[in-house]
Amino acid sequence: MSKTKMVVKDDQILVDLEWIFEEIRSAGGDWKAVEAQLTQLLASVEE
Numbered sequence: 772m773s774k775t776k777m778v779v780k781d782d783q784i785l786v787d788l789e790w791i792f793e794e795i796r797s798a799g800g801d802w803k804a805v806e807a808q809l810t811q812l813l814a815s816v817e818e
Contacts, residue, residue, distance in 0.1 A: 784813050 778785040786809065794805045 779816055782817055784809070784816060 774787070776787045776790040791805065791809075794808075795802050798804050
């Protein structure tokens, strides 16, 4: 069964916590890079 990792609303992005940690691990622990990616994603949704 598939799992929802992200729900996008008009001014919100709801993200699965496990997915965030997977992204941090794949970025070699660089949580700031993952934060920047998510911030950019939110900005693109708000436009």
